[in-house]
Amino acid sequence: xxxxxxxxxxEIAPTFRLQWEKAQNCYVVLYPEGMVKLxxxxxxxxxxxxxxxxxxxxxxxxxxxxxxxxxxxDVRKFMEVAHDNGWIRAKQ
Amino acid sequence: MTTxxxxxxxxxxxxxxxxxxxxxxxxxxxxxxxxxxxxxxxDELTTEEWFRVMREARxxxxxxxxxxxxxxxxxxxxxxxIAEARRLGFYTNLxxxxxxxxEDRIKAFKEAGLDHIQISFQASNEELNNYLAGxxxxxxxxEMARLVKKYEYPMVLNIVLHRKNIEQIDDIINMCNDLxxxxxxxxxxxxxxxxxxNIDQLLxxxxxxxxxxxxxxxxxxxxxxxxxxxxxxxxYYETRPKPCMNGWGSxxxxxxxxxxALPCHAAHQLPIEFPNVRDWTIEGLWNxxxxxNVFRGFxxxxxxxxxxPEKTKDFGxxxxxxxxxxxxxxxxxxxxxxxxxxxxxxxxxxxINKLAKEQDPNKDEKPLMFRNMRNSKDIEKDAKxxxxxxxx
Ligand code: SF4
Ligand code: SF4
Numbered sequence: 371x372x373x374x375x376x377x378x379x380x381e382i383a384p385t386f387r388l389q390w391e392k393a394q395n396c397y398v399v400l401y402p403e404g405m406v407k408l409x410x411x412x413x414x415x416x417x418x419x420x421x422x423x424x425x426x427x428x429x430x431x432x433x434x435x436x437x438x439x440x441x442x443x444d445v446r447k448f449m450e451v452a453h454d455n456g457w458i459r460a461k462q
Numbered sequence: 463m464t465t466x467x468x469x470x471x472x473x474x475x476x477x478x479x480x481x482x483x484x485x486x487x488x489x490x491x492x493x494x495x496x497x498x499x500x501x502x503x504x505d506e507l508t509t510e511e512w513f514r515v516m517r518e519a520r521x522x523x524x525x526x527x528x529x530x531x532x533x534x535x536x537x538x539x540x541x542x543x544i545a546e547a548r549r550l551g552f553y554t555n556l557x558x559x560x561x562x563x564x565e566d567r568i569k570a571f572k573e574a575g576l577d578h579i580q581i582s583f584q585a586s587n588e589e590l591n592n593y594l595a596g597x598x599x600x601x602x603x604x605e606m607a608r609l610v611k612k613y614e615y616p617m618v619l620n621i622v623l624h625r626k627n628i629e630q631i632d633d634i635i636n637m638c639n640d641l642x643x644x645x646x647x648x649x650x651x652x653x654x655x656x657x658x659x660n661i662d663q664l665l666x667x668x669x670x671x672x673x674x675x676x677x678x679x680x681x682x683x684x685x686x687x688x689x690x691x692x693x694x695x696x697x698y699y700e701t702r703p704k705p706c707m708n709g710w711g712s713x714x715x716x717x718x719x720x721x722x723a724l725p726c727h728a729a730h731q732l733p734i735e736f737p738n739v740r741d742w743t744i745e746g747l748w749n750x751x752x753x754x755n756v757f758r759g760f761x762x763x764x765x766x767x768x769x770x771p772e773k774t775k776d777f778g779x780x781x782x783x784x785x786x787x788x789x790x791x792x793x794x795x796x797x798x799x800x801x802x803x804x805x806x807x808x809x810x811x812x813x814i815n816k817l818a819k820e821q822d823p824n825k826d827e828k829p830l831m832f833r834n835m836r837n838s839k840d841i842e843k844d845a846k847x848x849x850x851x852x853x854x
Contacts, residue, residue, distance in 0.1 A: 385616035385644055387553060387577060393475065393523030400553035402578040402618050402645060405477070405525050 371460040373453040374425060374446040379461040381421030386457050388416050399457050406455075411441075415448050421461050425449060474758075475523040476715035476748055479552075480530055480727060481512065483540070484719050487533040488561045490596030490832035491584060493622055493657035493664055496532065497730045501838040503719045509539045511739065513546050515717055518744035520550045524715070527552040532719070535562030541574050548575030555580060557620075560606035561599050568609050579610045580618035580647075585626075586633040594626065596832045607641045618645040623674065624657070624664040625818060631674045635681045635691070643689050648678065650696035654728045654782055656833045659841075663830055665814045668699055698811050701804075702772070703779025703795035710757035710781065715748065723747050725754055728782045732791055757781055757791075764792045766800040 371378055382388055387400045397413030399406045408416060414435075418428045429445050452458045485500040497503075507515070516527065527547050534540055535558055547554045556571065560581045571579075583603060584594035591600040610617045619638045621627070627634070631648075638646045650666070651657040657664055666674070678693045685691065697704055707714050707726045716724040721739040724730060736753035737746075748754055756762060760773055767778040778784070779795020787796045788803045796803035831837055 384614055385578075389525075389551065389553075391523070391525065393521075398525065400525060400577070402580065402616050403478075403526060403528070403555055405553070 376426035545574040701799040
């Protein structure tokens, strides 16, 4: 399944955990013995990946919150990167 | 333990907390990195004391927590410690031999919120595994690894490589694949702790290492969508040291069973007084203790490191290796070919290589010194003339 397609419902892969880190002031992705800090925009996308909303839902929600941003391509691109890193997968 | 994936924090916070809960262990690996003086660490921190350590480290920004040992499963309060760690927001890693585990406990850990389990194997077949572990443990480990996957934990399998098992690298990797490991850590023994005593029998030859490297590369490609292979090559054959612990007191905090805090789990061998959590807060010992500050920055360095442009890259290498091999922890790690001790190290490695080649594989060489409390006490008693005692 194409992770960037409108109807795809992405979810966090079971070996990863997304968490807000107060000390770092950012979202982080945690996995066995490691951590990746997310940029603010990556954090905004990741926190909406909940296994319920589709890619299209996420884009439209972000568009509402940030009406001036051209973000559709960025969101799709991020889905691809996050998928390549194994952080997310398409819900079956 | 690897530092893979950890971004270095410029602020220097203890992001990684390694809790060595106990040095009791049912296994007796002759390469164990625990101190040779394990018998001296009986006065273990209580559950409440660990709660405080975890809370204070978390407040400073620690995210990763490793429960290790010895064998952490020996602690009856492990479930409680996991639950509290998870409640505090740690990503919790259990680093275990699998001995002392059963399905009920795996389930209980899951309910407590454990994130990940790492199991160590000594080898890929029963005979060698059990010989190296000093116990019959292979089949049980195998079964535990299956259960870890059944309960949907991410699973890391860790195998310490040395002369006795490195030629089985193909089998080891295939075993990990059969067990559906998510990550495989092939760590070379570091020559401190018990492996230092057994170095003549354990140091792999250059040919063995080169071969293992090639085999690993092949499998990395082959299994790349399924499991991640991490092969940490030893630096004894290199000309530049590794940036040890990402710099002294910059990311890692180890607490050993009696509450002593170390910047690296091997630092106990240094002639330095390290702070104890029974006398200090985590913030206090991290920021203000002598032990955590001695090798921070660059002012402590001697030549050739002091004026070397590469010092910001490798921090002069490993302090423990420098101390062990040169007698002064402020010297450059002798792995570096700028070190005046490099030739000595090289000669010693050559000597062991020669020894390994001349060794008749059918004849037993000098017996391995297994890691157990009795040997620890004997070494303690007889520091100059270690008792070579095997536990067959
Ligand atoms: S390396 Fe072996 S002996 Fe040492 S703590 Fe681990 S399992 Fe026990
Ligand atoms: S001299 Fe010291 S700082 Fe320079 S490369 Fe060697 S170990 Fe690193």
